Amino acid sequence: MAKPQTVDDYIAAFPIPVQSRLRELRALSRASAPLAAEGLKWGNPAYSSGTILFAFAGYRGHSNFVFTPSTREAFTDELTAFTTGKGSVQLPHEEPVPADLLRRMIAYRIDEFENQHILWR
Template structure:
């Protein structure tokens, strides 16, 4: 299979459960970061703000992931703790409700921390 050239192609190639979750992740990020652009980088969707890539998301057999992990206060750290998988990854199991609001918060924090002002 050819490498995806667009986010739409990437999503279309995912198995149904991951694709449905990823479409909601994408919509959540778009709502949180209006005007952000999308591309494929490292063979997964990437989101850029003001020309700087601020985050990535990807689908897997049993979970969806968001990269990297932003810094935040104690309350935010507690909220993301169940999803931390390694130093720079948040994993959201497909068999559990996905906290899309938290993913939106992650997007806003990453944009604030990584994008040029």
């Protein structure tokens, strides 16, 4: 299978139910960070403004939304129902997208980058 060249290619490579979830995450990302450039980084959809702000990735049973560790840590109390990693939040496909929480995390990450100059690490 060819490596995806665009976000559309990336999404199209998944089964239909996963595509639906990824389209939802893409729409939320674009609406929440309208000035960010969309592209593929590390083979996954990512949004950047000179540096990567956040990314998401699809898997068979879940999607990951990935921020800086500092952004993820700022929402620790609200993420107790989710499996998390250093900077990631795992979103099971069978659960609704926590859109409000993700919007607030994206806003935090953008503010963190613009005002605190915290780069992706």
